[in-house]
Amino acid sequence: MPRNGVHPHKEFEGIYLIEGEGEERLGTRSLAPGENVYGEEIVKVGDEEYRIWDPFRSKLAAAILKGLHKIPIKEKSKVLYLGAASGTTVSHVSDIVGREGRVYCVEFAQRSFRDLVNNVSKNRINTVPIFEDARFPSRYRTLVSEVDSVYCDIAQPDQARILAENLDTFLDPGNEFLMAIKARSIDVTKDPNAIFRQEADILKKRGYAIEEMVRLHPFEKDHCMVRGGK
Numbered sequence: 001m002p003r004n005g006v007h008p009h010k011e012f013e014g015i016y017l018i019e020g021e022g023e024e025r026l027g028t029r030s031l032a033p034g035e036n037v038y039g040e041e042i043v044k045v046g047d048e049e050y051r052i053w054d055p056f057r058s059k060l061a062a063a064i065l066k067g068l069h070k071i072p073i074k075e076k077s078k079v080l081y082l083g084a085a086s087g088t089t090v091s092h093v094s095d096i097v098g099r100e101g102r103v104y105c106v107e108f109a110q111r112s113f114r115d116l117v118n119n120v121s122k123n124r125i126n127t128v129p130i131f132e133d134a135r136f137p138s139r140y141r142t143l144v145s146e147v148d149s150v151y152c153d154i155a156q157p158d159q160a161r162i163l164a165e166n167l168d169t170f171l172d173p174g175n176e177f178l179m180a181i182k183a184r185s186i187d188v189t190k191d192p193n194a195i196f197r198q199e200a201d202i203l204k205k206r207g208y209a210i211e212e213m214v215r216l217h218p219f220e221k222d223h224c225m226v227r228g229g230k
């Protein structure tokens, strides 16, 4: 008899709601049982291991809890992930897309990249770590085959432009992207809402549609998740 109840999320494939300690928390089924990536809680149910997905550590989890309507990441998806850092969110994306999916993880900070390789990619064959600068998609063009979606979390002042360069290179019509915006990385003096609109406008001018924007408060201050498409 399982100690904790685990239910598939009603809207999102590969994401689970896990009961425990009087509440329901987000989780993903581990593709690498026995491995802990960032100190996350592990819940065992029968032979399976589920990893609690902390919305205070991962903006994608925060966006889901804040009501994002759609996630262009599901089983078998091929995802280009810009700003992989040490792999906290990458590890959950890897769980979601599963063995037949791929997560191309672009990161340019040496230390984070080393942690990404040692703590995540070593145990997850569906991740492809790419030590590169996201400003130059042509440098990793040959390492990335077709992708279904692009996830961007690079916290750079010109991140909308950088994302657009990658979308121009990798995204086919009909496919979608997510971008996490941290207002303070762009301009500390401006109203965060004005910054979110300004970033969305940059993508619109590059020919991309904005489908929804979700504020991540209280999990992240002055952050927003944008979903859009080609």
Ligand SMILES: C[S@@+](CC[C@H](N)C(=O)[O-])C[C@H]1O[C@@H](n2cnc3c(N)ncnc32)[C@H](O)[C@@H]1O
Binding pocket: 057, 058, 059, 082, 083, 084, 085, 086, 087, 088, 089, 090, 106, 107, 108, 109, 112, 132, 133, 134, 135, 153, 154, 155, 156
């Ligand atoms: C906010 S952190 C990402 C957190 C991560 N997405 C997560 O949820 O686990 C931003 C990361 O983007 C990386 N980054 C920033 N600019 C970049 C660029 N031009 N190319 C590649 N990585 C970049 C930084 O080194 C940093 O690790």
